[in-house]
Structure formats: C-alpha cells, structure tokens
C-alpha cells in the first residue's frame with residue numbers, strides 16, 4: 481500500500497519529493513509498530529521523531545565520544561572538561577522520553593477503547609497481559625522496542641532510497657535495464673509483487689549494489705567484548721569496543737571522533753572481493769558469463785543479534 485502511494489506521489493509535484501520519500505518508511509514503520517499511518521507532513525509522531533533522529537544524528541559517531549570510553553564523565557558537573565556529550569544527552573532526554581511515551585500512551589488508550597489497530601505494540605502488550613513473556617521482558621522493553629524500530633528503520637531506509645535515486649541519476653543505463661526487466665516480467669498492467677522477486681535478477685542486483693556502494697551506516701553499531709577473544713592470533717581483551725567496518729574509508733570519509741579505524745579496507749569496498757569497488761556495477765553479482773559472481777554484501781547489516 482505504501483509502495484503504491486510512494487510510486488504515485490513520485491509522479492506528482494517535484495517540490496514535494498523530499499518529504500514523499502521520507503514519508504514512505506515512516507508510515508510503514510509506524511504502521512508496524514503502532515498501527516499508525518502517516519498521511520501528512522505535519523503528523524505529530526513524525527515531527528517528534530524527526531527532532532529525536534536529528535539529535536541522534538548530531539550526537540557524534542556511535543561509540544566514539546570520550547563519554548563512551550570514560551563513562552564516569554556522566555556523573556561530573558556540566559562545567560567539567562569532557563562532559564559535552566553527557567550534557568547533550570541530558571538536554572535531549574525529555575524529548576526522547578516523550579518520543580517513547582506519546583505513541584505508547586495513544587495505543588494503550590486505543591486498546592481500552594477497542595480502536596487499536598493490529599501492530600507490534602498491541603501484540604506484545606497482549607502477550608505480556610497473558611503472563612510474563614520470558615521472566616524478564618518488561619513494559620519498558622516493549623515500549624523501547626517499538627520506538628527503536630522507528631529510529632533504526634526510518635533514517636536507514638530513507639538514506640538508502642536517496643542513494644538509490646542518486647545512483648540512477650549517475651547511471652541511467654542501470655535504470656533503463658531494470659525498467660526493461662520489469663516490463664518484460666511484470667508488464668504494464670500491474671505493479672510488482674514480492675512473488676515476482678525471483679524473476680527479477682537484475683533488480684535484485686541493483687538493490688544489493690545500492691546497499692554495498694554506499695550503505696547508510698558505514699561503521700554500523702559498535703559492539704563490546706564480554707570476554708577475552710583471539711582472532712587470527714590477535715588477542716582482543718574483554719571490554720574492547722569492536723567496530724565492523726562496512727564501508728568507511730580513511731581517505732574518503734570524515735574522521736570518526738576518537739575512533740581510529742586500523743584498516744582502510746572496508747568490507748564492502750574490499751578490492752580483493754569486489755573488482756572496481758567504488759564503482760556502481762549491479763551485474764557484478766550475476767554468475768559468469770553474465771557477471772563476475774561476486775558475493776552479495778552483508779556487512780552493512782551489522783553483526784548483531786539478528
């Protein structure tokens with residue numbers, strides 16, 4: 481439904497296009513999390529989320545501020561040197577709380593009134609209402625998970641869509657080839673469905689190449705070792721911060737705060753795996769002789785629990 485709305489809107493007034501692209505993932509994720517569809521740019525959830533996402537975007541690279549290395553700084557007074565990000569976090573905390581609380585309270589009220597739409601939050605609250613989920617999941621966890629879907633999903637998807645549009649502007653021949661494939665497989669009487677995906681190999685390559693070429697989170701989310709580990713003969717002591725380098729390049733990108741990336745061979749741009757790594761070449765994943773059979777990239781999804 482949202483994809484159709486996006487496609488229709490993209491054919492409309494060019495002045496509106498920025499918001500149109502952002503509205504697409506916002507509405508999908510708010511529907512999934514809270515059963516809430518976005519129909520206007522003045523949507524109060526979106527306005528609030530934009531403020532919070534903007535604050536997160538200017539809060540420094542993840543895991544790289546002095547505060548991450550010296551957590552005691554959060555307890556020091558605001559004039560104390562090195563407390564900039566602790567003060568920043570304190571300043572934004574009420575807004576973040578509001579962002580977690582507002583849609584949650586709306587859905588709770590709708591559940592009482594019997595008007596709540598099926599969504600993640602309703603399903604989790606109903607499950608919790610039937611008894612403890614795993615002995616430790618609390619209402620706060622459920623509230624946090626719902627709001628995190630927005631923070632995790634909207635910026636990443638919006639950036640990916642903009643990167644895709646940029647790639648199509650730079651490489652109109654790729655757009656023409658994808659369009660021809662769509663026309664041949666789907667025809668002109670309907671829009672593509674997920675069932676068509678296996679029959680659209682070039683489009684699939686285009687998707688992977690967009691995410692490899694400029695993934696939206698170059699260094700993902702830092703992780704923390706809970707025990708000593710040995711990797712290829714190197715000891716990584718317990719308590720180290722580990723950063724998976726999907727596509728950060730020391731020469732091309734801005735410095736990452738205190739983080740020093742010790743290799744400039746980003747996984748998605750590794751020339752031992754991807755020929756012409758900085759080039760946009762969707763066919764690289766197709767088996768020979770159509771392409772070079774290079775592996776589909778995965779590093780941009782990070783190394784977490786999923």
Ligand code: HEM
Nearest residue numbers: 628629632633636637640697700701780781782783784785
């Ligand atoms: C192009 C799209 C996306 C990219 C590139 C992306 C990338 C990432 C990365 C790199 C991580 C860190 C994983 C780790 O190493 O622990 C992550 C985590 C996460 N993402 Fe995404 N993501 C995308 C879309 C989404 C969407 C659509 C959602 C929600 C609907 C989402 C929700 C999350 C959540 C909740 C986490 C934290 C998971 C955890 O705590 O283990 N992401 N994502």
